[in-house]
Amino acid sequence: MGSVAELNPATLAALIALVRKHTGIAMTERKSVLLERRLRPRMDALALGSYQAYMDRVESDRSEIPHFIDLVTTNDTQFFRTPQIWDYIAKRFLPEWQRSHPGACLNIWSAASASGEELYSAAMLCEEFKLQHGPLPYRILATDISQQMLELAAAGSYAGRSVERLRASHPALAARYFVADGAGVRVKDELKRNVSFARHNLLQPLRPAQQFDLILLRNVLIYFDAEHQQAVIDCARPSMKPHARLILGESESIQRLASEYSFEAPMIYALRENQP
Numbered sequence: 001m002g003s004v005a006e007l008n009p010a011t012l013a014a015l016i017a018l019v020r021k022h023t024g025i026a027m028t029e030r031k032s033v034l035l036e037r038r039l040r041p042r043m044d045a046l047a048l049g050s051y052q053a054y055m056d057r058v059e060s061d062r063s064e065i066p067h068f069i070d071l072v073t074t075n076d077t078q079f080f081r082t083p084q085i086w087d088y089i090a091k092r093f094l095p096e097w098q099r100s101h102p103g104a105c106l107n108i109w110s111a112a113s114a115s116g117e118e119l120y121s122a123a124m125l126c127e128e129f130k131l132q133h134g135p136l137p138y139r140i141l142a143t144d145i146s147q148q149m150l151e152l153a154a155a156g157s158y159a160g161r162s163v164e165r166l167r168a169s170h171p172a173l174a175a176r177y178f179v180a181d182g183a184g185v186r187v188k189d190e191l192k193r194n195v196s197f198a199r200h201n202l203l204q205p206l207r208p209a210q211q212f213d214l215i216l217l218r219n220v221l222i223y224f225d226a227e228h229q230q231a232v233i234d235c236a237r238p239s240m241k242p243h244a245r246l247i248l249g250e251s252e253s254i255q256r257l258a259s260e261y262s263f264e265a266p267m268i269y270a271l272r273e274n275q276p
Contacts, residue, residue, distance in 0.1 A: 007036050011051050018055055019072050022065060023145060024203045024232070026225040027072075038071045070148040077114040079166040080121050082218070082250050085267055089122070089214070093245060094129045097213060098136060100243070105137040109212040109239060111202060112220040113142035116153030116187075117162060122216065123191045124173050141210065143200035150197050159184025202232045211241045218267075219249035230257050237261075237271075245270055 007015070015035060016027045027035075039054060048054045058068045080086050097106060106126070110119040119142040126138045144150050158166075158178075163185050167174045178185040200206060202220065215236060221229050233246075233254055240246065246261060246269040248254065254261060254269065261269040 024228040107212045110142045156187030221252045
């Protein structure tokens with residue numbers, strides 16, 4: 001089609017409000033170019049000549065909402081992003097957890113899993129721990145608001161910079177847990193064995209309700225305003241076991257929010273003492 005009307009200030013404000021309504025993400029007017037670039041191909045496919053027409057479509061056709069969410073959400077991730085967190089999990093969290101819970105199953109929630117690099121990083125650490133220290137039953141739940149991202153994560157196929165960085169930083173793990181797949185690599189089935197996937201909006205409680213020993217909620221709060229950050233951590237709280245740890249991204253903090261979490265170390269939070 002190619003003749004989409006420009007995104008004027010009033011329509012941009014309405015579009016930003018629509019993004020916030022369906023994702024909780026707080027965008028500013030500076031995201032106008034990004035929104036235009038992401039939405040125009042979809043509008044062309046639907047033969048819609050204005051952004052208002054597309055917003056009307058999203059509001060009137062529930063089947064369009066997942067497409068809209070996929071287009072406006074950001075999914076920037078990589079294997080073993082922020083090395084100090086993975087060092088903490090491998091060298092402190094896993095050994096302490098195994099000592100305190102002999103024979104139990106470790107439950108991990110990758111709460112904004114995007115295309116899967118985070119959840120498979122966690123799975124690799126668990127598998128490595130088993131090789132070095134013996135049995136460690138574990139399960140990982142991977143959730144994301146984007147169905148498209150969940151499908152990519154479930155496929156477990158990667159190429160380009162994502163793979164190059166992994167081979168440079170963790171060559172032994174790349175060789176052990178991935179196989180060649182066309183121009184890229186694919187996660188071995190043994191790494192997928194303990195992983196399940198579900199679509200989930202962080203502004204809502206997890207359903208069905210589950211509790212976890214470790215929750216990875218990394219690099220997602222930065223996209224929310226304070227009100228929605230509060231809502232996210234309030235919704236995550238019922239999913240934490242009393243001894244659980246919540247891990248955020250390097251640019252995130254919840255210390256100024258009203259919460260039942262106590263600061264343990266940069267990016268790492270526990271429940272306050274005497275919480276159920």
